[in-house]
Amino acid sequence: MKLLISHASPYARKCRVTALEKGIADIEEVHVSPLDEPEKLNHLNPLGKIPCLIYGENKTLFDSPVICAYFDEIGEGPRLMPQEGDAHWAMRRHEALFDGILDSALNIVTDIRKPQEQHSAQWQQRWGCAIDRGLSQAQNELDKIEGDISTAQIALACAIGYVQFRLRDHDWLSPYSYLKEWHDEFAQRPSMRATEPK
Template sequence: MKLLASTASPYARKVRIVLAEKKIECELQPVDVSPVDNPVNAHNPLGKIPTLVLDDGTALYDSRVIVEFLDNASPISRLIPEDVRDRVAVRRWEALADGVLDAGLLVRYESLRDKKERSKDWSDKQLARMRRGCEQMSKEIEGRAWCHGGRYSLADIALGCCLGWLGFRQPGDVNWHAEYPGLARQYQKLMERPAFADTAPIAPK
C-alpha cells in the first residue's frame, strides 16, 4: 500500500497515526496537490489527500473511509468500537474535530488570497465555528482520561490532529493553548505517544 499525503495535512496525519497504532506497513508518498495537474488525480478524481492506494490498485479517499478500512484490516489496537452506540460516539468526536479543522482551513485559505479579495465576514464566521467547536471539545474532555469510553480511540486521534494543526498553522485569533487548558493538557498527553510524536505536522519543502 502507499499513502498519498502531505506532511502538513491533519487529515493525512490521522491516517498516518492509525497506520502506526495498528502497526500496518505503508509507503508514504508526499505529494503537492496545489497544481491542477497533480499525481493524486490518477488515483482520486477529486485530487484530494489523503488517498490510500491498495496493492491491487484500488484507491480509497477521505480520511474517515480510510481509517475505517485500516481499523478492520488488523485486529491490533482496535480504534473504532464495535458497539453501535460507542461507535457513533467516537465518530461524533471525529466529526466535531474534523469540522473545526474544516473551518480553520477555510480561514487559512482566505488569508492567502489578495487582501482586496478577502472577506472579513466570511473569516469571522469560520472563526466563530472554530471557537464553538473548541469550546465543545474542551467541555466534553473535562475530567476524562480519553474522549470516550475510558480508552484511547479514533476520537482521541481526531482531536489530536485537529489541535496539532491549529497550533501549527494558527488560523485567525483562536489561541486554544491559552483559552482551553484542558485541550492543551490532552494534546501534551497525546504527543507522548510515538505515533503522534513521529507525525507532528511539517511544512512541505
C-alpha cells in the first residue's frame, strides 16, 4: 500500500495515526505537494487532494474518514469505530465535528496565505468562531469519547494539533483546561509523536 501525504496535512496525520494504532506496517508514505506536483496526484484522486491511498491492484481510496475506516477494518485489535447502532452514529457525529474544526482551521490558513489585499477578516472571524464552538462542544462531550482509543479521539487530537501548529498566535485551548489536559496526555502516544507535523 502507498499513502500519499504531506507531513503537515492534518487529514493525512489522521490516517497515519490510525494505521499505527491498528498495527499496519506495510504502508509506503509518498510525500506529494498537491499544488506543486498535481501530476503525481490528480490521476489518482480527481479532487487533487491528500491523503490518497493506493492499495490492491491500483485501487484508490481518498478522504481521511474513508481511509481511516479501511485501516480500521483491515488492522489488528479492537475496532476504533463501533460498527452499528447508536454508538456508531454518535461517533460518526463526533468525527464530523472534529473534522469540521480542521476544515475551519485550514480555511483560515489558506486565507492568511493569500496576498494581504485578498484577506477576509469577516470569514476569518467566522471560521475562528466555528473552531471555538467546536472546541467548546468537544470539552462538553469529552466524557462521551474517553476510554479506549477511537476514531473520534484520533480526529480530535489531530484537529487540536493542527490548530496549535498553524494558528499558534492564539491560545485556543485557554478556556478549555479539561480539553487541554486530555490533549496533552493523548499527544504523548507513540502514534502521535511519530506523526508530529513539520
